[in-house]
Amino acid sequence: MSRLDEEWADHRPAVFGAAYRITGSVADAEDITQDVWLRASARESLDDVRDLRAWLVTVAARRAYDVLGSARARRVDYVGPWLPEPLLTGPDAAEPVLVDETAGTAMLVVMEELSPPERVAFVLHQAFEVPYEQIADVLGRSAGACRQLASRARRKIAAALPARPAPARERDRVLEAFRSAYERGDEAALLALLDPDATYTTDGGGRVFAARKVIAGAGRVATALLRVGARNTFRLEFAEVNGRRELLVRRDGRPAAVDTVEVAGGRITAIRRVLNPEKLTSVHRS
Structure with a gap:
């Protein structure tokens, strides 16, 4: 050998x-x-x-x-x-x-x-x-x-990056609350979790419906999330992505997206959602 x-x-x-x-x-x-x-x-x-x-x-x-x-x-x-x-x-x-x-x-x-x-x-x-x-x-x-x-x-x-990322325990608490509020369609709860300057970025690559510009501001982000949630029956579950606890979005039991979330000061500052099917191939395999 x-x-x-x-x-x-x-x-x-x-x-x-x-x-x-x-x-x-x-x-x-x-x-x-x-x-x-x-x-x-x-x-x-x-x-x-x-x-x-x-x-x-x-x-x-x-x-x-x-x-x-x-x-x-x-x-x-x-x-x-x-x-x-x-x-x-x-x-x-x-x-x-x-x-x-x-x-x-x-x-x-x-x-x-x-x-x-x-x-x-x-x-x-x-x-x-x-x-x-x-x-x-x-x-x-x-x-x-x-x-x-x-x-x-x-x-x-x-x-470009925060000097002090949120501790894992605080981040997990915010993720739990976000998942619950999103699945319930609770706008007030979502707004309470989002930083006023929060951003929502979606990557569909032109292959699935996704915003073609970054959405900024807590109100706009909450509205966008709820509109998508109203059109689809999503279920969010926790998964380790790139070494950190994140959210796997399922539709009809199949992976539809992966959400990576940034937290600072007890609030969500950024949500990045990958929807492009070509980028979810390894997720489907796993």
């Missing part, structure tokens, strides 16, 4: 995790993971590779960097807001992934605003502790330039 055969199962989650963080797509990450396996298998020997995990992760990052460039070009024509593909990460999930704050939905949304080199440098150094000298090989830049890219990415992310 080769070294790759012996160690692949241990390193595969990191390979997938790097590709997913960089692309924001489960489908692309799966393709990249398979490509990394094939490329590694094609090598005559891996005996000269001291740290196989780091080597595999950088191979994945190089491929993901190429994919990210073409994916961004495609998103110019994307219908409505684009959200990252949700990834189920609980014990029954089909695809394991290294879970930390760099794989969270809010982080992936913010990383969409980074340039591709900033995103790659940040993910490799922050999530996988890859030295800048190796990141330089991926990006074709100097180690110093890669250090600056990662630093710039950290500053942008820090400015």
Whole structure:
């Protein structure tokens, strides 16, 4: 048995995790993971590779960097807001992934605003502790330039994300109350849970009905949620998504959407709903 055969199962989650963080797509990450396996298998020997995990992760990052460039070009024509593909990460999930704050939905949304080199440098150094000298090989830049890219990415992310996320217990309480109010169609309860400046983003990709602009303001968000709820019989259940407790929306027993929710100060500040069927393929499998 080769070294790759012996160690692949241990390193595969990191390979997938790097590709997913960089692309924001489960489908692309799966393709990249398979490509990394094939490329590694094609090598005559891996005996000269001291740290196989780091080597595999950088191979994945190089491929993901190429994919990210073409994916961004495609998103110019994307219908409505684009959200990252949700990834189920609980014990029954089909695809394991290294879970930390760099794989969270809010982080992936913010990383969409980074340039591709900033995103790659940040993910490799922050999530996988890859030295800048190796990141330089991926990006074709100097180690110093890669250090600056990662630093710039950290500053942008820090400015966009809350410094102190809500504690898990507080967040769970708000999610429980939101689920109850939404399923009851209780407008007053929803308004009490929503921050005055709350936003509601829906990603349908032009394939299902969804708002094509971000809805802002507690009143507008509550109205939009209730209108959709009145047209459909939804049931919300809790699921671990991207390493955090979120909401899986079912219609007629089938997954219809995934809601990721941001909470601050005891209120919901953002709801992001992925409805695009193409982005729910891994959810259906799980």
